[in-house]
Amino acid sequence: MRARDLAVEYETVSVDTDAVTAARLMAEHRLPALLVVDEDGVPKAILPASQMIKILVPSYVIEDPALAAVVDERHADRLCQALQGRTVRDCLSRTVATPPLAEPDATALEVAALMAQVRSPLVAVVEEGRTGKRLLGVVTASHLLERLLSAGS
Numbered sequence: 339m340r341a342r343d344l345a346v347e348y349e350t351v352s353v354d355t356d357a358v359t360a361a362r363l364m365a366e367h368r369l370p371a372l373l374v375v376d377e378d379g380v381p382k383a384i385l386p387a388s389q390m391i392k393i394l395v396p397s398y399v400i401e402d403p404a405l406a407a408v409v410d411e412r413h414a415d416r417l418c419q420a421l422q423g424r425t426v427r428d429c430l431s432r433t434v435a436t437p438p439l440a441e442p443d444a445t446a447l448e449v450a451a452l453m454a455q456v457r458s459p460l461v462a463v464v465e466e467g468r469t470g471k472r473l474l475g476v477v478t479a480s481h482l483l484e485r486l487l488s489a490g491s
Contacts, residue, residue, distance in 0.1 A: 339440045341449050342442035344485060345463040345475025350375045353382070357424035361390050370459040373476060374426055380471045381462040383419045383430055389460065394420050394430055442474060446486060449477050 347386040350373045351360050360372055364387050392400070399406050421429075438452045438461045453461050463474045 339446040339489070340442065341440040341444040341446075341461075341463045341483060342474060343473070344446060344449065344477045344482060345442075346481060348373055348408045348460070348476035348478070350379070350400065350473075351426050352377070353427035355426045357390075357393075357421040357426060357429050358418070359462060360426050360429070361418070361421055364390060367448070370478070370480075372426075372463060373397070373473075374430070375458065375473065378470065379473050381439060381473060384458060384460060385426055385430060386436045386459065388477070389431060390421070390429060393424075394418060437462050437467065440477065441466075446482065446489075450482060453477075453479055453482065480488065 349363050349367060351363065353374055353376075356445050364372060369387065371384045371386040371391050373381055374385055386401055395406075398421060435456070438456045440449050440452060440461050440463050441463050444452075444463075449461050453459075459479045461477045463477060465472045465474055478491070
């Protein structure tokens, strides 16, 4: 199995995408992360769903999780307001690393090793051409596990 065979179409957003739109995309498709691309469609970052959740949770609750028990449901229902007026750029970690990229001919083990090394739920499969990089698709951790497990049985 090669990366090009494992790659699937995947939702992408730009750094200027509205944060609420990005969160809805994650929720509707149950995605572990979104791939953030530049204006040419080249992968620039990964926005994990956990990072979006972190933005929703008030900092005082993150510092002292016991306080979560005293926040009533009415206030908890308003957590998503923290995304209002923000973009994906605002939601990215300050230390965001470039997303892991695999060449189309990389083996499944090479993709798995890359994923494990950078602890990423996805790896972008990118082809280098004369006109630059082109995204072929994404290999998700769950899809890779499924393929590896089916190959082993």
